[in-house]
Amino acid sequence: MKKMTKWPLLFFCLLVTKLLTGQILNLDNNLTGILSNNQNTQASLQFFGLNKFEYKQNALELGTVYSLRFNPKLSENEFSNRINISRSVKNFDFFVNHQYNYSHIRKINADNWFGVGLGVKKVFESGKISLSYALLYQNVDYALLDTKNTLRHSVRFKVKYSHKLFLLNSEYYYQPSFNEISDAIIFGTTKISFLPQKKFNFIISDILNYNSLSNVKILHNLTIGIGYKFTKDYSKKV
Numbered sequence: 001m002k003k004m005t006k007w008p009l010l011f012f013c014l015l016v017t018k019l020l021t022g023q024i025l026n027l028d029n030n031l032t033g034i035l036s037n038n039q040n041t042q043a044s045l046q047f048f049g050l051n052k053f054e055y056k057q058n059a060l061e062l063g064t065v066y067s068l069r070f071n072p073k074l075s076e077n078e079f080s081n082r083i084n085i086s087r088s089v090k091n092f093d094f095f096v097n098h099q100y101n102y103s104h105i106r107k108i109n110a111d112n113w114f115g116v117g118l119g120v121k122k123v124f125e126s127g128k129i130s131l132s133y134a135l136l137y138q139n140v141d142y143a144l145l146d147t148k149n150t151l152r153h154s155v156r157f158k159v160k161y162s163h164k165l166f167l168l169n170s171e172y173y174y175q176p177s178f179n180e181i182s183d184a185i186i187f188g189t190t191k192i193s194f195l196p197q198k199k200f201n202f203i204i205s206d207i208l209n210y211n212s213l214s215n216v217k218i219l220h221n222l223t224i225g226i227g228y229k230f231t232k233d234y235s236k237k238v
Helices: 006-020
Strands: 023-038 040-055 058-070 074-089 092-103 108-124 127-142 148-162 166-176 184-194 200-211 218-233
Touching: 023 200, 040 200, 040 218, 058 218, 092 127, 108 148, 184 218
Parallel strands: none
Antiparallel strands: 023 040, 023 218, 040 058, 058 074, 074 092, 092 108, 108 127, 127 148, 148 166, 166 184, 184 200, 200 218
């Protein structure tokens, strides 16, 4: 009886190996902050995560940005979470996404984005560069104003450059309204990781959030801290 029990276990192991073939899991999460004492004590804390699961030509990406600022009371509590599902065909990416935002300083209870788009990319030995366009539908629930619905263009530029001493990741969005070009949002992140081959590394992170129609037009945070990166490639044969 003991010998027979090995066969279901062996079958299960082979099945799991088959299901994992061609899959890549990439986890990249960073916690940064800064403390300044210029007349008034001010502290900033920021979480930035980019976690991706790839299966053959398909990918599921989760991008999260969470920023807090105290001076000494809470002055910023900003959250953004984007889910992107894409399929690659040669140098092109077709994708759909959803993004949820929350803003304490701009008095936004919920800001939901739904988009569909196309991107083109070029891979180099030391990195990658990409450009994409998407059509977005935005639904904003304000705390003090009426709910607003907007159609937007979204142009994204993204660059990644890898060196043995550092890794540069930068991503910027330009998102004007269909009806009024002066109604525009610019959102960008830049991250420099030192000694990127290590699981834990030193991070410099910069996040820019601009909204032309908001009373608080610019939110800009530059922070330093630590990052954790984990990559598992199931497509490689052991």
